[in-house]
Amino acid sequence: MSLLHRPHVSPEHVTRVRHLLMAIRGDKLALFALLIFVFYCLVALLAPLLSPYDVNSTDFMDLENAELAPYWQTGDSRFLLGTDTQGRDLLSVILYGTRLSLTIGVCAVLIQVLLGVSIGLLSGYIGGRLDAFLMRVADIQLSFSTMMVAIVVLAIFQTMFGNAAYQQLAMLMLILVLGIAEWPIFARTVRACVFAEKEKEYVDAARILGVSKLHIMLRHILPNTVSPILVILTIQIANAIVAEAALSFLGLGMPPSQPSLGALISSGFNYLFSGAWWISVFPSVTLILLIFVMNLLGDWLRDHLNPKEIRG
């Protein structure tokens, strides 16, 4: 009895988020990656404030300034990173391009998550015929490569509705195509997790209490599948950005009037050997660094979201 009333010291309550924050402070590489990623996000958000020129104004594009080399070669302080073939300030275009690339990547992956997680949950929890049907759909979807689907859909769209309509809707189309093409990656992972989780007795306990199926799926099982979802999410955003860049490079992505990083690389590619290397190289470096830190972060998350490590 005396034991019950003795003042009690309990271990400090540590949430998952705080655990991660504590862990990342000890890992220099991950911290570096996180800082760069945050920097990219800020740049993307604040592009209109940061860029030295207003990309929407009519005098932004001036062919007289075309293909000017970076500041340290020309001494021209108007254009820090030089200009592209149409006389646009490269720094401004890269800032806006980063914004576009990140937006497309994040939105496309949000569609993947929304579709994938809900299909995965249903498939895993209900099981049976629904599961067999949904997973075969996923197999079919995955057997077409993303690039192939994207190229076919975007090319058809371009020829059917013409270039003008395409220029307006390019971003939306890219998001939809990349989003729909890769949902099975999330669906399969979530389904596998649900299979493991639904055998656990806390699910039975919830069923005994009379909790509804939907509530069990969303409130009891979903939180236990968040870790793998987060890891794939990071990697998938990087993949979507790369896919978008590749499509833009092929001329099927963003139009030259609103270039993403991939479209910029593509527009400078023809001038690479004629001396105007900066048009392609700066956007490339920007893209590579972004993908690199996202992959680093994804790897790090995979190591640290393992629930077994959070114990204690």
Added chain:
Amino acid sequence: MSLLKLENLSVTFGNFRAVDQISYSVNEGEVLGIVGESGSGKSVSSLSLMGLIDYPGKVSADELTFMDQDLLSMPEAQRRKITGSDIAMIFQDPMTSLNPCFTVGYQIIEALKTHQGGTKKELKKRAIELLTLVGIPAPETRLSAYPHQLSGGMSQRVMIAIAIACNPKLLIADEPTTALDVTIQAQIIDLLIDLQEQKQMGLVLITHDLALVAEVAHRVIVMYAGQIVESGPASEVFSAPQHPYTQALLASLPESAAGKARLEALPGVVPGQYDRPKGCLLSPRCPYATDHCRNVEPASQGPLERQVKCHTPLNAQGRPAA
């Protein structure tokens, strides 16, 4: 008055009968022990009471009533109201019975909210009362702990708190101590029996642990391959087993091997789907089996409160009577 009554309950998975026509009843304030080795259908029968058998499993019974309400024919929603509040269940592994993503307090309060409701403050107060009742020190701070911060014994105490949250009339404990270490086992059982006596609940205690059943149960059921082979008052069944299987179970206890070099063991395993013998299901393993046993399945015999499913029940000397 009998709380729970089942008559010829069967659970089948395809052609396989995991539970084969079992009948028993539990009265108010009674502790019923169900024993048997792994695979004898103890857990499946309790899961079927709670309505947790999923397709392709099928539950059928001539009668399955709780306080004279037919559990099988009532709508799902009504049944869920009974299970969880009037019938509660404690599972085997406390480490997986709590959702790792939520705090202990959240999970207790969710259970309370589902069946009773009340303001946040009341619910929290009640949760603290429950934790105190099951002997968890510093319950206020434990409310914000996550399951991985609790030991196995603590988690099982929390599970018990959740189970008794709605003052159930019947508690089903499916091997509540199997996953715990020995010193904690005794504490958890003491706690369960204390609560059972305080609240005059019916308690169905499913376990491998014969010594435990002998000590706390009023009546005991011995199951083998989905069938009830012997039932009766705990003291009688254990002092004078009438079924060879019960005798073998008791002989395999380490206590009864005192002075011997080896523990007694019943050779073989419980028959599964494809190796069900004709006649008595125990016949391939039974030391007393005759050709009659191998061909004809025995019926339960004896008075209602002391039944045995054997052609040649054992006498007081532990030898076949006939």
